[in-house]
Amino acid sequence: MDLGIATRPKRGQSINGDAYFVGEYDGKVLLAVIDGVGHGEEANCAARRAIAFLENYRQPGLETLIQGCHRELQGTRGVVISLALMNKGNSTLSHAGIGNIESRIITEDNRMVHLISMNGVIGHNLRKVKEFQYPYHPGDTMVMFSDGISSRFMTDLVREGIPSPLNPLVDLPAVAQRILEKHSKDDDATVLLARLW
Numbered sequence: 001m002d003l004g005i006a007t008r009p010k011r012g013q014s015i016n017g018d019a020y021f022v023g024e025y026d027g028k029v030l031l032a033v034i035d036g037v038g039h040g041e042e043a044n045c046a047a048r049r050a051i052a053f054l055e056n057y058r059q060p061g062l063e064t065l066i067q068g069c070h071r072e073l074q075g076t077r078g079v080v081i082s083l084a085l086m087n088k089g090n091s092t093l094s095h096a097g098i099g100n101i102e103s104r105i106i107t108e109d110n111r112m113v114h115l116i117s118m119n120g121v122i123g124h125n126l127r128k129v130k131e132f133q134y135p136y137h138p139g140d141t142m143v144m145f146s147d148g149i150s151s152r153f154m155t156d157l158v159r160e161g162i163p164s165p166l167n168p169l170v171d172l173p174a175v176a177q178r179i180l181e182k183h184s185k186d187d188d189a190t191v192l193l194a195r196l197w
């Protein structure tokens, strides 16, 4: 899968409270961006627990995954998460999010689809979990980012188109790195770009 991921801890911190995950399960790809509440050691610990849970899970139904993660993270700082499962068999993206990780699909004809997340913090307060289905076209680009990245970069991407993730030749790791350098705030910061296929 064509991916671009850039992440770094808050300034002055040696460890990152943000994390990401990419896993493949027979024809499906699971993508996740996670932000441990706060920063530093305890945020990192919560994020790593969430990743370990995702790694050991083999039959991903997103609501079940989030519920399981919530149980697993009791007693930690907690995390916010965006989970997307790309099913190339029917060109559908399933998505479930808790908290303020932002997720969008940028379509090849330059529309932006906002993926819906519910309020809450996994490990602390989880009320409603809801999974939504989004049809996509191969070549569309999935974007996920934590609140350490200013969402203004989306406007820049669409307006400047330089380098647009819509261009199939574009180097997604370089775009992700550029977004991190230009648009991150004083927090742990993560951006994940994935070409859907």
Ligand SMILES: [Mn+2]
Binding pocket: 035, 146, 147, 148, 187, 188
């Ligand atoms: Mn954050």
